[in-house]
Amino acid sequence: MIVPRKLTAAVFVALLALTGSSVGAAYLDLGVFNTILALAIAGVKASLVALYFMHLRYSSKLVWLFAGGSFFWLGILLALTLNDYLTR
Template identity: 45%
Template sequence: MSEHSKTHSHILPLKIYLSVGVALLALTAITVGVSFIPLGGFNVVVALLIASIKALLVALFFMHLLYDKKIFMIIFAVAILFLALFITFTMFDTMRRGDIDVMQEAPIEKNAIIYKGKGSDSAAAPSMTMPD
């Protein structure tokens, strides 16, 4: 008695695999080309967008997500949405990194005994304090 598998393998023509491979190479070339264009903060956005398209192509065709049960596609989509949400919140931090107050050097206590030298006026060692 032979067992019949309820799952069916999805054998795709070689033409599809080659087309997806060429698309991945083209997207990689576009990513490299765009990196030389000064877009400011949008360089990261463009690179992430292209990387997302490449990941989608790999998931749909090489992982056969396009031809599998739809629940797997839903799980994949929800995971990608959460990843995009986390990356978006992380990108908010990159816009605010320069807002930290600059520390200025100032003596801790000008007349502290630790700063008194042998018979000479030694300068007070600098410390870090917040500006006024």
């Protein structure tokens, strides 16, 4: 077992708590910051899943490279799509 059971449980609880905070934040009227807050919470959750559930934290540099590459490609998708939406 790579990740101690206690840590896995703690990450699971954290993910549940963050999901609750996502729901809670949706009831607040923060203007544009609603979206930013929701994305920030989602980002933290995704990082926890990648680091602990997917064992990235304990993996070799090559695996980090591939994980980083996939985020870079997500960046390409967002950047070139916004390149259209922001210039219409």
